[in-house]
Amino acid sequence: MKKQISALILLLAFALPSQAQRVPSVKVKTLEGRSVDIADLANDPAHPVVLSFWATWCQPCIKELDNISEDYAAWQSETGVRLIAVCTDDSRSVARVPSLVASKGWDFEVVLDTNQELQRAMGINSIPHSYALKAGSVTYSHSGYADGDELELYNHIVQGLQMEQDKK
Secondary structure, three states: OHHHHHHHHHHHHHHOOOOOOEOOOOEEEEOOOOEEEHHHHHOOOOOOEEEEEEOOOOHHHHHHHHHHHHHHHHHHHHHOOEEEEEEOOOOOOHHHHHHHHHHHOOOOEEEEOOOOHHHHHOOOOOOOEEEEEEOOEEEEEEEOOOOOHHHHHHHHHHHHHHHHHHHO
């Protein structure tokens, strides 16, 4: 009986609507040096957006982005997803970012959060940390990385799109 009650409580916790975390209005820089508001980039009502926080010194971060990069074109064609990789390198190491991105051949957007203002505003304590967003609201959050975590993220995106289609 206790297991059934626990399962019911857990189910209700996921089923009941909650106040979704919104992406805050914080200025970040593009690799070209242009200042943009992350809330504007993340607020796409038509397509899912993924924010992936990373740094050049973080090997799990780079592995995650490499693995996503391998399938990113397929993800885009199947779901319309837009990936924004938010680099949290500070002013001492940020100069390495453009060459790393180019050498990896990453086709997604990369922005710079050199003073970690966005990282703090999102309440991130460790990286890698990924968010799936719909219209600027967080629908999924995952900290850390192990091989296969990118598939969990992708499956969440697909399920969200299927739920949207089912509503229509």
